[in-house]
Amino acid sequence: MTTQHILFIIFGAVTLGAALMVVTRRNVYQAALFLTLSLFGVAGLYVLLEAPLLAAVQLLTYVGGIAPLIILAVVFTQGRKHPVDSPDNHAGYNHQWWIAALAAIALCSVLVWVTLSYDWGTAPGPVSEHSIAILLSTLIAPEGFALSFAVTVVLLLVSLTGAVTITGKQ
Amino acid sequence: MIPLEWILVLAAALFCIGAYSTLARRNGIAMLMGIELMLNAVNINLVAFWRYLEPNAASGQVFALSVYTVAVAETAVGLALMITIWRTRNTLSMDDMDLLHG
Numbered sequence: 089m090t091t092q093h094i095l096f097i098i099f100g101a102v103t104l105g106a107a108l109m110v111v112t113r114r115n116v117y118q119a120a121l122f123l124t125l126s127l128f129g130v131a132g133l134y135v136l137l138e139a140p141l142l143a144a145v146q147l148l149t150y151v152g153g154i155a156p157l158i159i160l161a162v163v164f165t166q167g168r169k170h171p172v173d174s175p176d177n178h179a180g181y182n183h184q185w186w187i188a189a190l191a192a193i194a195l196c197s198v199l200v201w202v203t204l205s206y207d208w209g210t211a212p213g214p215v216s217e218h219s220i221a222i223l224l225s226t227l228i229a230p231e232g233f234a235l236s237f238a239v240t241v242v243l244l245l246v247s248l249t250g251a252v253t254i255t256g257k258q
Numbered sequence: 259m260i261p262l263e264w265i266l267v268l269a270a271a272l273f274c275i276g277a278y279s280t281l282a283r284r285n286g287i288a289m290l291m292g293i294e295l296m297l298n299a300v301n302i303n304l305v306a307f308w309r310y311l312e313p314n315a316a317s318g319q320v321f322a323l324s325v326y327t328v329a330v331a332e333t334a335v336g337l338a339l340m341i342t343i344w345r346t347r348n349t350l351s352m353d354d355m356d357l358l359h360g
Contacts, residue, residue: 096260100268107275107295116285123291130298137309142322149326154294154333161337162287165344181282182353188281192274199270208262212310226316233320240327247331251338
């Protein structure tokens, strides 16, 4: 058991454990906080996979942007209080929760079976030490991914304009 | 080196937990949190395949960055929708959103 294995088990346990807490908490505010913890775990996995730029982007956008956005939405709409008990409120789940659980377990078993029954090849090669420079220069190069970069910029502009329009004064 | 299967199984489990949260929760924001979990699982898969199969190409990480951007965009719009639903209907329960029912 090398250090990598131990770190992978720690980060994987944090990610999956926090994700299970997200699903099972009835209080949506607590679920949003557990989602933040799960995103921290995913950032740790990116560091293990030798993608440091993606780990930083994950921390900046998800943990620093999307998770606070979700927490703000929870606080502005229903607050931090515990949900009110009602006769049809099966611990925060809707009426078809058991079909959803069945479908999720079936999908997971199919994915795991396909993953484990395929021979993924031998050991991977090393990552270049200029991987961040190569990545960013490919991202903005005209013969690289400049077009998709520009399209995502336009997508962000349009979606944020739409979000502001949806919640603006009627 | 961590075997690739471990990371793929972890990403599959995270994806299915997110799918369960999207399908089975009543609260609209809890549904959106499940979508975030699924997007993170897909990103883990992309980065794992980049690292283990093509570490010299940049396209794996570029794909992951594009997924980040799309996730930010759809989360912003989704949460704007949830806030508007709260303002007009005073409830976030997706069971009460039945205007399109027959």
